[in-house]
Amino acid sequence: ITVYLINHGPLSALDGGIPEEFWTGKELDLSFLRVFGSEAFVHVNKESRKKLDSKSNYCTFIGYGSNGDYGFCWDLDESKIIRISDVVWHENKMYRDQ
Known part of the structure; x- marks a missing residue:
C-alpha cells in the first residue's frame, strides 16, 4: 500500500502533480482513503457480543492491510x-484531540 500512496500523492518533481494522473491522463478519486489517527467505531458481530454489550468498539485508525482492502485500528478499550471492515468513521476527530 505504501507504493500505492506514493504513486497517488503529489510530487514536487511533477510540480505538485500526481504520478498516476500523469501516466493515465485521468483524474483520481481518493475518497476511499481515510485519515490516519482518526476516530472509528468498529462493528462487533452479533456472535461476539452478549445482548446488552455495545454493538461497536471505539478505536483509532492506524493503517491499511497489505492489499488495501481492509485496515487496522487500535482498540482503546481492549488495548x-x-x-x-465494517466501520463508521469520524475523520474530523483525532485520537490526540482527546
Whole structure:
C-alpha cells in the first residue's frame, strides 16, 4: 500500500502533480482513503457480543492491510490491534484531540 500512496500523492518533481494522473491522463478519486489517527467505531458481530454489550468498539485508525482492502485500528478499550471492515468513521476527530 505504501507504493500505492506514493504513486497517488503529489510530487514536487511533477510540480505538485500526481504520478498516476500523469501516466493515465485521468483524474483520481481518493475518497476511499481515510485519515490516519482518526476516530472509528468498529462493528462487533452479533456472535461476539452478549445482548446488552455495545454493538461497536471505539478505536483509532492506524493503517491499511497489505492489499488495501481492509485496515487496522487500535482498540482503546481492549488495548489491541484489530482488523476492520465494517466501520463508521469520524475523520474530523483525532485520537490526540482527546
